[in-house]
Amino acid sequence: MEKFELNILGCGSATPTTRHLPTSQVINFREKLFMVDCGEGTQLQLRKAKMKFSRLNHIFISHLHGDHCFGLPGLISTLGLLKRTGDLVIHAHKDVEPIFMPMIESFNEAMPFEVKFEHIDPSSNSVIYEDRSIKVSTIPLIHRMPCCGFLFEEKQKDRHLKADMIAFWKIPIKDLKSIKEGADWVAPDGTIVPNAALTKPAENARKYAYCSDTAYNEKIIPIIEGVDLLFHEATFAESEAARAKVTCHSTAKQAAMIAKQANVKQLMIGHFSARYESDQLLLNEAKEIFDNTLLANEGLVHDIIR
Numbered sequence: 001m002e003k004f005e006l007n008i009l010g011c012g013s014a015t016p017t018t019r020h021l022p023t024s025q026v027i028n029f030r031e032k033l034f035m036v037d038c039g040e041g042t043q044l045q046l047r048k049a050k051m052k053f054s055r056l057n058h059i060f061i062s063h064l065h066g067d068h069c070f071g072l073p074g075l076i077s078t079l080g081l082l083k084r085t086g087d088l089v090i091h092a093h094k095d096v097e098p099i100f101m102p103m104i105e106s107f108n109e110a111m112p113f114e115v116k117f118e119h120i121d122p123s124s125n126s127v128i129y130e131d132r133s134i135k136v137s138t139i140p141l142i143h144r145m146p147c148c149g150f151l152f153e154e155k156q157k158d159r160h161l162k163a164d165m166i167a168f169w170k171i172p173i174k175d176l177k178s179i180k181e182g183a184d185w186v187a188p189d190g191t192i193v194p195n196a197a198l199t200k201p202a203e204n205a206r207k208y209a210y211c212s213d214t215a216y217n218e219k220i221i222p223i224i225e226g227v228d229l230l231f232h233e234a235t236f237a238e239s240e241a242a243r244a245k246v247t248c249h250s251t252a253k254q255a256a257m258i259a260k261q262a263n264v265k266q267l268m269i270g271h272f273s274a275r276y277e278s279d280q281l282l283l284n285e286a287k288e289i290f291d292n293t294l295l296a297n298e299g300l301v302h303d304i305i306r
Contacts, residue, residue: 002030004154004206004304006229009045011270011296013235014067016040020272021298022067025231026051027152027208029134035059036150036210042071043078045298053082058129060136061092062212063122063147069096073103080111087114091128091136093146094119122148125223139223141214143248149211151223159199169193208304209264213271215245216254221262229304230259231296234269234282252282256289265306270296 005028012020022039026046033056035042046053056079061069072090079088090096097117104115120128120138123146129136132155139149158180166176171185179185185193207227211220214233224230234252236244244251250258252269259267267290272279279295286293294302 001203001305004029004208006208006231006268006300006302006304007049007051008270008296008298008300008302009042009049010039010298011272012067013271013273014065015274016067017274020274021045022070023212023271024068024071025210026056029152029154031055032057032134034136034152037062037068037212038071038075039067040070040074043075046075048299049301053079054084054086057086057088059088059090059092060128060150061090061096062141062149062210063143063145064093064095064099065145065213068212069100072100073107076104076111076115077107079113080108084113087116089116089118091118091120093122095146120148122146137223139209139211139220141211141220142217143213143215147213149209149214149220151227152208152210154205154207156205157202159195159202161199162197165198169198171198204306206304206306211258213248214250215248216250216258218258218261221258224258224262224264226263226265228265228306229268229302230262230264230266231268231270232258233271234286235271235273237276237281238285240273240275252286253289256286256293259290259293265292267293268296268302269293 007026009024010021021041023037024039024042025036027034123140127137135153137151141147184195209224209227209230211232232255233250234255235249236251238251238253241251255269283295
């Protein structure tokens, strides 16, 4: 199975603690790195994780609160010092560019690469990046400012050929591509050989959903339905449900309720408030609703599996 893993660089909320750093994570998909949010200290965490800076080409920023984007200038400066030459694309709300671009230009003279901002609409569920193997879409969230999550979807592979049947029917190489894509095959004598006799299904494509700062929001359920892994913020315990509502955050129980209703395979909670000396309380509350829940933690590397 090809690599599709989640690396947690930071999983705390606005106030850093000795246990947690501000939010950032990296998806390693077939050795291509996609960063989601970039809080303070992110570049140091990348070093600790021993990930190759050169393979990071896209950064996705969920919203403009500092604990999700204050690490951008430092990271970009370091990339310049490392003599990066390839473009870096930042996918973010349109307000991010006028704030950070002057800082980037001020502290990076003769930068050897270009920083490109791709503006996204956090209020819509739209495809914002796509290549031959993966697609990234926005997940509209409810927060105190424009905010969205991101859905990473591996593209479905072609069906697998049954070598013995291909040999039996002496099928020409030129016809194999269409057969792998699901077509039946017509023999020279007119016999129609159904695709099911020639192929077997490929493994189901994997999906990862990242839901950043958000109030409880059932509208996201159709978007994240059945994902292999859901990261959902769980800033507060249920005893702080009133505060969660006021600040447009979620409790661990609410995160689990979303996971259960969306029939996800696994839930990871994070964005923990600094008020808790242990995250176990939050894990316990989530597992009461959705048992297959785990805690995010700095340095965690988690394989996204079917």
